[in-house]
Amino acid sequence: MKKLLACASAVAFTAVFASAASATEIGVVVKIGGIPWFNAMEDGIKRQADALGVDAEMIGPTSADPALQVQAIEDLIAKGVDVIGVVPNDEKALEPVLKKARDAGIKVIAHEGPGLENVDWDFELASAQGFGEAHAKLLSEKIEGPGKYAVYVGSLTVPLHNAWADAAVAWLTENRPDLEPVGDRYGVAENVDESRKTALDLMAANPDLKGFLGFGSQGPIGAGRAIDERKMSGKVFVVGPFSPGQGARMVHQGVLTGGYMWNPAQAGEVFVTLGKMLAEGEEITDGMEIPGLGVVHPDFEGRDIITDNLLELNDESVDGLADMGL
């Protein structure tokens, strides 16, 4: 028994020393695990962690419930990581726990959460304005003549999706007065089936519906399926960011028009790059170049680093992106 105890404590001690001496530890909590977008992000995190020699892991809760994100972050604080990264489901629900993390001396980096206050930095690969307008322009190019369009967001509480929708709707109202939005925004775009059903209902109710703006990774896919089922390709256009591997076939069929995205794997890499920089005490300055983000002009007040690294998704580009594992 004594031997066993000695053995166990020896193991424990070496583990303590090993981890104390080892590299920066980074834990990234994303919205939900097991969907292609965050699988790609995890690949990016792992790849960059190997390249930089840091210890990084991604935690993807089993459902997109902020309560689970709070728990995962609590556990990371207890684990004593150096950097916590987060892609928030609900910004406000995370503020108290992120404050706790920062009080514990942990650096906090967010992505897709520009409104968060208790962070060291939030980084974006697309500006809300630029991203929303790019989609609005694409939809406007496709639709001829007057008609209606519907707007999907991941959920009414995802601030970024709503900011894109605001920018897109504002652009369309300004430049295409003949296009009219249908109803309010639909918070279905994190779910393929809900998006499909909503699209079927909307097409049935509005014969003059000409387009869908789907902000949320599953929204365009679901709407595209509905258009495929109703044989409306070429009459109703679906524009929005989606995962290329999931949407490639639909783009070739013409039921999914296209959109813009940023690379979640690149976001994963930035989490690690930026995390290592912050953990080592490096300051972010105006005009500096950060790998994966390019030359940055941070907003020091709001702690946001906003860049425009858009990738266009269309008939030509989608296969290449799908081959990248997205």
Next chain:
Amino acid sequence: MSAFITRLRQNLGTETFGLLILLAVMVTVFSLASPRFLTAANFGSMGYQAPLLGLLTLAMLGPMISGGINLAIIFLANISGLTFAWVMLQFGGAEAGLPAIFMGAVAAMAVGAAAGALEGAVIAFVGAHPILVSLAMMIFLRGLGEFLTKGGDISGFPDVVGALGHGAIFGFPLPLLLFLIVALVWHVLFSRSRHGFATYMVGSNIRAAEYSGLPTKRTLITIYALSGLVCAIAGILMLARFNSVRVGHGEAMLLVTVLAIFLGGIDPFGGKGRVAPVILAILILQILSSGLNLIGANQHLATAVWGLFLIAVMILRSGRLAALIPFRKD
């Protein structure tokens, strides 16, 4: 040694005994797997996480012992939290004073208890199955909450409220203290009170209970009203933890509460089970979840492991395996 173990088993009951073994095994495995498991930071973190699930499980407990179920607990908690938030906002949000907080808490508990009582009344007088009634209640409350908040969240509360979710007294997490108080009350309620006895009787055989002169209808209403009351406490805690309230917060916990209850040895058909093993089950689920996070396991794997544990506990509880383990006399 074996006599001691037998006595322990008799005193604690087989459920508690099996769960204690499981707890010991898990603590050992995780402390070997991660040097950070047996640290104050980790136990502190668990002390802040477990109470929410714990309170929701206690809300589920009464209905389950009575042979029913309350699927509306999460939304009862959300709607009570919204009530609390609404009262706060009437008194200036972040500037609201202690009387306003007290009023908010009372209002939230009143709403939770009233909604629960309504559920109980429908079950008692209409005779519909609790699954249907509580499902209807869940859908109603969810819709109502989403309509009132337009799906958004309400935030901006006094610092005192945040302290309830994150504060500590002498290093002891406040949420845990709150949970332990409610758990103690629940233990006394179910083991010593008239209402507790009536709940078990309704759960074993509601017709026999009625013929024996027990006020079964009143009992059912009280059971669900108390469930709603604890939901309200959970809702206030959730609001304090997240500094915001939104319909849908904590949705993922609904089935975990059912899991904790089965793990705690409550008979799914009602009439049997005690509070203490359920508390132990909550502790086990928390250790499992935090432990797997500490060693960096996949979240979906954690769900699978929960299922496996449930099966393992059922095998342990059958008594067959426990009888097979030879205890050496040291």
